[in-house]
Structures are given as C-alpha cells and as structure tokens.
Amino acid sequence: MLALTVITLLLVMAVALVRAFAGPNVFDRVMAANLFGTKTVLLIAAISYLYGSPEFLDIALVYALINYISVIGVLRVTELRNEQRGTKEGA
C-alpha cells in the first residue's frame, strides 16, 4: 500500500509539473509549485517509511515550512507589483 501511495504521489507531482509548465497564468504556476511542494512533503514522509529511515521526517518538516514561505513570498511580490502597476496607471 505504501508503494501505491508513493506511485500516486509521483504521478500527482508530474501533473503539477505539467501545470507549472502550461500555466496559463502566474497563479496557476504558483498553485502548481505549492501543490508540488506539499506532495514532496508527503513523498518524503512515505519514502521514510518505505526505506525505514525515520530521519527523513525532519526534512519533510522543512519542506512544509519552506513551501509555505515561498508561496507567501510569491504572492506578496506579485501583489505588490500589481499594486505598483495600478498606482502608476492611476497617476
């Protein structure tokens, strides 16, 4: 069952990659990257059990953290850019 989960996760990652590549807009790509990140967390956790090495779990935790921060980062930056564009157009 664990193996099945791992395969599913890899498949979902591939799907996310397709979206990240195809877009069409920035937010789709951000979402894809985010999805990719959370699936990586699960993948690492599952692999940790599959290979029997519990120390991988620390890494999964870091992934979850980094993933969150980078999503926030992307959003803030795109948002500020839009604001900027808006103020410029308004002025």
Place this chain on the structure above:
Amino acid sequence: MELLVNSVLLMLLVATAGALVVVRGLLASTMLTSVYGLLSASFFVTMDAVDVAFTEAAVGAGVSPLLLLLTVAAIGRGEPRAAGALPILAIVLVTITGALLIIGTLDMPPFGSADAPAHTHVAPRYLQLSGEEIGIPNVVTSVLASYRAFDTLGEVLVIFTAGVAVLLILATPGQRGSARPRYTPGSHSEPHTILQVVSKILIPFILLFALYVQFHGEYGPGGGFQAGVIFASGIILYGLLYGLPTVCRVVRPAVVETLAAVGVLLYGTTGLLAMLDGRPFLDYSVFAANPVLGQHIGILLVELGVGITVASVITVIYYAFANQFEMAEG
C-alpha cells in the same frame, strides 16, 4: 521500488530542466527553478544524503527562488521575446562538453557499487572511527565540523563574502553605512489579516525549529547552515507580511551586519584557541582533557558560528534586495 522512484525523479528533473529551456517568462522560470530545487532535494533523499537534501530544500527551493522573485519584482517581469536565431555556437559547445562528460563517465565505477575506490579509500575511516573519535552519530556533521572543518570555515567565509559583495553592489550612494531600507510607510492597500495571524502563530515555531535543527545536528540531519537558513526564513516571512520597515525595526540591519562578522570570528577564534596552545588550527582537543568531549564543545561552537553567520547574511541579503524592490516601487 527504489529504482522506480529514482528513475521517475530523474525524469521529472529532466522535464523541469527542459521546460526551463523553453519557458521565457521570468516568473514562470522562477517557479520552475523552485520545483527543480524540490525535485533535486527529493532525489538527494533517495540517495541517502539527508543533510544535503535538507540544505537543498532550504536553499534551492526556498532562498534562491525568493531572491529570484525579489529581483524579478525589482526589474519587472521581462516581456517574453520571440525566439531569435538558433544558437548554433551554444549547441556545439554544449554537445562537445556533454560528449566529454559522457566519455568521462565510461570508466567510472558503476552506480551504487560498494567497492568503488571512493567508498574504500578515505571514507571508511569516517564511518568506522568517527563514533569513537568524535562521538556523535551524524557522520556528515563529524566530517564537516571536525575532519574537514577548514573547508567549512571556507564555506562560512564564502557566505560572508556574498553578504559583503551584495552590500557593496547594492549600497545606495549618500547613505551612511551600507544598504539600509528607508523608513517609508508601505502603501499596502489592504492588510492580509488571515495571513498575518496564521504566520504570527507559526513564526515562533519556525524559530524554535531552527534552534532544534541547530543543536540536533549532531544526532540527525541538520546543523548550523540549515538552522541559519530556517531562522532567516522566519525573519523573511515576517518581513514579507509586515513590510520591510517593520521588520527592520524588530531586527536592526546594523546589528545583523555585525552579527555576520561575529559568526565568522566565533568560528575563527575557536580555531585560534588551539593555535595559542601550540596545537594545529581547529584542533578541538584544547577544550577538554577528554578528546571526545573536546570535539563536542568544538563542534558546538563552530556550528554556532556557522548558524549565526548564515542567518545574518541571508537576512542582510534579503534586506538589500527588498530595499531595491521598495525603491523600484516608490
């Protein structure tokens, strides 16, 4: 199963790199870079390189996409251009290099073979004796912070140099000191209440987790570098949500810049103490009569130096970049 996971990850890596060749928009490229970082980190996990995976996740999927983003924000997204002529020279160069690399791999020991010279000459000693000589379970930390501690000092110096270089390049003329954010109130139209609340809950745990990684590095994956990155990312998260001026009031740039130097000096002094006692640089036996205890203290100090420098330099770099971004905005 391992083979399958391995091959699929490699194929995904190739697909991502291929997509990066094709995609022209900078934001899309940044996202793909982040995905590439995550994928390579996952690959490192399957290759048993837990510490490397840890670092690559924090750096390749975290810090470097973030810096890319801030740059893209400061310079504009760069309208995708129509493809120019086929870069023949580039293709030729790449083909030659690739062919040379393939030739180079032909006489390499097969993948995974346990009797390859790399696994029989120097490395076995680390695996067999580090338990007695250093007394900590994580062999990577032993090698990093003791056997090859001078390399790690070089590494800290590299990151310190990066901080100095970024400040030198981005210093705005007329300002006292190096690049400093200007204390202008941000023009954030609506505050992200939900994000701010959730992040405010999470940030203390992030910082706590960084400390765990810092001091747990002897037993599991982690260590000064990873802890530094995580600590800095906590600060960056705060900065992203509350604006650069606010985070600069909490974590002062001048203090952070000094701390960057302090970390390197801490590392250097740890080595110098041994020299004053007539022993070689970075010989930790100076700290205690019991060599294993001495190693413990030495590694702790050295890792602390790494952590302080890394956290400060990454924060400094973030400040400098975000400052440019806010300047572009203003």
Place this chain on the structure above:
Amino acid sequence: MSAVLAILSGACLLLGSFLLLTGALGFLRFADFYARLHACGVTETLATALIILGLMLLSDSYLPPFKLLLILLFVLFSSPTASHALAKAAWNAGVRPRDNQGKRDLPLPAGER
C-alpha cells in the same frame, strides 16, 4: 492488534491516494483557475491528513508519529491559508471565474463592482 492497525493504515493510505488522484485530475482538467484551486485545496487537506494518519499507524516508536503530527499540524495551518491567499491575490490581480468551457469570464454578482 498489529494486523488491525495495518489494515487501518492501508485503508487510510488507499483513500488518501484516491483523493489525491481526483484532486490532481481536477487540477489538470478543470477549466478555470478557481475551479482548479478548489479541486486542489479541498482534496489536499483531507488527503494529506489521511496519508499522514496512515503513516502514523505504521510506526512502532514515539518520535516519528510525533514529527508526523507536527507536519500535519503545519500543513493544516498553512495549506488553507495558502489557498486563501492565492485566491485573494488572483482576484485582486483581475483573474475572474470562467464558464465551463473556460472561454469567457462569468458575469459578476450584483454586489460586486
């Protein structure tokens, strides 16, 4: 006892994987951004929780489930927040829901704009 746990864990993993697949399908095939976000965001939380629960049932010592619990908590906090932030950012940037073919923007409800 352990057999029961194994079966339970297997069920959790299976259900989680299935949810993941449906989410991914939606993510790939749905016509507009908000529908895709919905597909991901909704399945993601439950699927993650199920898979992590399944893994927790498999472990035999204390530390791994504890770490898994931390991961789960973190994901439960961050994932909806990220989805919310994404939707808000997209809306502010002018992305609008589309009709089922993804061809044109849907008319806005009266209260908006």
Place this chain on the structure above:
Amino acid sequence: MDVLSYFNYWVVVVLMMLGFFIVIARANLVKKLIGLNIFQTSVFILYISTGKVAGGAAPILTEGVTLYSNPLPHVLILTAIVVGIATTSVGLALVIRIHAAYGSVNQNDILQQDQQC
C-alpha cells in the same frame, strides 16, 4: 546491466547540459543565472549519485546498521550548495544594478547601448 549502471550518470549529464545551454544561449541575464543554478545543482546530483552505495543507509550511525552511503560527497556538496547560493545572490544583485543603469536585462540591448556611447 552495464548500461543500466551508467543510466543515472547519463541523465545527470543531460541535466547539466540543459543548464549549461541556458547559460550560454539565453540573452536574459536572470535566465543566465537560472541556467547557472541548474548547471550547478546538476553537478551536485552527480556528486551525490557517486556517494550512493546500493543497500546503504544514510550516514547517521545507528545500532545494527553496517552499510552506509559515503558521507564525504555529502560534505563537499553542502559546501558547494553554499557556494552556489552565494554566487546566485551576487549575480542577482548585479542584475538589479544593471537594470537600474540600462533599463534592460537583455544582453543584446545592453551591448547595443554600450556601442552607442
């Protein structure tokens, strides 16, 4: 079997070359840095691949485990990752300044502007 044992290395070579290609063929400076990033990361993958021992465990000493993967490449690559991020950040800082000075981050535009002076 022989081919299989080198498959890993060859894929990594392909990755490196894709990164290398981006560096030399793309005119956008940010894209060049991204390519450099990919190139370096792929070299890291090569190193780490060579450190793997089939059936080995992560090099964290544990009771009852005898076969570990080689820790030395891990140590080297930890350092190399730091070098990579340092280079990227310095390069990006330069890009920001170049954009401020030229109003463009495209190599060809910049070349053109320099020749006009």
Place this chain on the structure above:
Amino acid sequence: MLSQLALLPVLLPLIGAPACAVLRRPTAAWAFASTVAVLAFVAAAALLQATARQGVIHYAFGGWAAPWGIEYRIDLLNAFVLLLVSGIAAVVLVASRASVWHDIAENRRTLFYVACLLCLAGWLGIAATGDAFNLFVFLEISSLATYALVACGRDRQALVAAFNYLVMGTIGATFILIGIGFIYMLTGTLNMADLAQRLPGLGESRTVFAAYAFIVVGVCLKLALFPLHLWLPGAYTQAPAIVTAYVAATATKVALYVLIRFSFSVFHLESSRLALSLEAVFISLGVVAVFAGSLVAVFASNLKRALAWSSIAQIGYMAVGVGIGTVAGVQASLIHLFNHALMKGALFLALAAIAMRVGGNELQALRGIGRRMPLTSAAIVVAGISLIGVPGTAGFISKWYLVTAALAREQWLLALLIVAGSLLTAVYIWRFVETAWLDQNPAQPATPPQEAPPLLLAGTLLLALANIYFGLDTRLPVGTAAGAAAGLLGDSAAGLLGHPPAPLPGAGAP
C-alpha cells in the same frame, strides 16, 4: 610558533576580513587591511625561507592526518606564490588610499577593504592548500570578492563586466568541480599528494582524461588563456583603478599556479601519454594569445585597455612555458609569473595615479603627462621596458629563460615567435612614450608638475624599481623557480637541496 608558520599567511587575512567589517571608519579599515597584508607578506617571506631551509612543511588542520583531514603541504612553489601574492597585495593596499578615496563612495570604503582582504585570503588559500576541494572553496571566495570589487567601477559598463566575469568565472569553477568530482570517484581521495600517488595506477582511464580536461578548461577560464579570455579586458578596464592593479598582478598568477600544480604534481602530465597533444595545445594557444593580445593592445585608444590586452599576451608566454613541459619551461613560466606581477603591478598603480589626476586613461588625455607627472611616467616607462624585455630588466630574464627552454627542445620557430612578440610590446609602450613626452597638447599650455599622492607614488616606484632590481639580482625568482620546477617534475631531491639555477645570462650583465 614556527610550526604554525605555514598557516599564518592565509589565516591573517582570513580572520582579518570579518574583523575589518566591524570597523566603522574607512581610514581605520584601510590601515587595518594594509597592516594585515604587510604581516601576511612578512609571514610568507619567513615561510619561503623556512621551506628553502628545511624542505616541505606539512600542516594538518584539526590534527587530522593527511588524506582524512585537510592538509597544507608547503613546498617551494607554494611559498613562492604566497610571497608574490602577499607582497603585491601589501604594496597595492598600502598605496591604495588616495585612489580609493577618489573612486569609491564614502559608504562603501570599509566594505571595499573587507572585500580586498577576502580576495587576498582566497588567493593565499589557493596557493597554500594541499587539498583539491579546499582549493575550490578558496577559489570561490576570491572570485566572489573580485566580482564585487570589479562592480565598484565608476561607469555602468563595470556592472556588465562584473556580470560577465561572474558567469564565466562560475562556469570555470563548476568545471573544476566536475573535474575534482571525477578524480575523487576514481581515487577516493581529495588530498593532492595522495591523488598524485593514486592516479598513475589507473593507467589510461578515459575518466582521468575527462577530469583533466575539465580542470584545465576551468582553470584556463580563470587564467584568461586565449580563447577563454573574454571576461578579462572588460573587467580590467572597467574596474576601479586600484582593483585592476590588485587583481591583474595576482589573480591570473594564482590561476597559473593552479594549472601548473594540477598538471605536473597531481596528473603528472610529463609522464602521461596526453603530454604530447597538450603540449601542442598550450604552445599554440599561448603563441596566438601573445600575438592577438599584443595586436589589440597596439591599436587600443585607452592605455588601461591596452595593458589589459597585454596581460592576455603575457599569459600566453606563461602558457608557452607550461606547454614546453620541461623543467626549464616550467621554470621560465614561473619566473615570468613573478616578473609579470611586478610589471603589471607597477603599470596599473601608475595608471591609478594618472586616472586620479587626469580623470581617465585615454591615450589622448595623456598628452604631455611626462611633464606633469614625471616620476609616475618614468615608472610606466621602466615597467614598460621590462614588459618588452630589454636587458637589465626583470622582463629580460623571463624571456631569456623562455627562449632558452624553447631552444633546448629545438623549437627554433617558437623561440623566434617569442622574440617577435616582444617587438609588438615595444610598439604600444612607445605609443605611450610618444604621447607622454613628444606630443604637446596645444590647447593646454605647460601645466605645473602635479605628482601622484606620496603613498601611491611610493608604491608605484617601489614596484618599478623592483623590475630593475630583479633584472640584476635574479637569485630570488630564478633560484626559487628552479627549485620549484625541479620539485614539480619529479626531481624532488634537487628541489630540496636548492638546485643550482640554470646558467645566468652573464650574471646579470648580459
């Protein structure tokens, strides 16, 4: 204390750099950096003496023995390069104040000196280390600091030059990393001495060939050997005046050292089948570099740019020496490495002084400079004739040994080409002399002499006079280079016993 000597030249700038960053006042930073560089020079001089007396000095970091820990293994060659680099750095840093205050904004000066020290630490670390990976790390320290220093130039082109340098430098470093990875896979070790022992046992391995190829290409990118020189003219021309003097006299020298170290002491090029083809590659590329570099220099309208291209030509000479591949050839290469650092140090320092007074290095602006800045111009001429290779100057010695080495291999054509290259050098040096003294600026009547600031002038003159001194008293460069080359090419006993140098050209008075 003696046992710690091997580490001191590297450790001083290494610890000095972060300590310097804490200083707030730029003047303090300058004084501190200069002191550190001078101390490093003193330590390097003592180290050279110690190596000449007692042979190879080992220093094991952390007390871990060689292949497991990192080791410094200082032989004559290491000590020679350490001495040269720290010496030039000391002179340039002490002399730098006026020029830096002129070129660099006030809020950047402290960081500027921190970067200078980091650069120095990187170069010295490369020159001292006995570990291949440690070399890579220190290479990157110096490179990163250099990129930032180049970017401090006044024009916006400096940014582009720095960026190009960064991209090419990083590709070079990554190639070196690939090469090191390959040899690590084959031998399991990173220690150079250990590598040298284990590599020959592998026979004709394709991986060894690829590893060597990658390392050579990577190092040549850093060295700016002819087709890989693209970053150099821009970087040298656009960098702040002091940085050009600082980098031009040292960075490429260190890269050449790395090339020699890997070629002869790690890969044993001389005894491998590769030798023949590589010999042809180095010699032909070197000769092309000499002529291409000199020709561009002849037609350059900016003296700094001309000298940057001249550096490419001079690197060509050194590559020829490496390509000849005999003890004499490598010795000639090392002597030229030493002398060229003196010449370019003097020339670029003088240009820094001129840039301060005139505002640039365009040849047109230099009309009548011989009367305005007589001493500085004289220094340029002295270093210039040394660059040409006129007897009585240091440049003559290196050319002499190079020609002798070529003739010993019965390569008459090569010897002829080397001499012909010098004539081209004479052309662009003459162009300066012509503008400086013979060409009166009609619009600008005779201006009163306005010499460079004292420290800068002193540094320039010191290096210029060194060109004459080492043209007459050749014991230091020739003797050390002979010992180092002999030590490299297997004749280790000769290296330890202070092998008598090859017959001097008429003991200094040819």
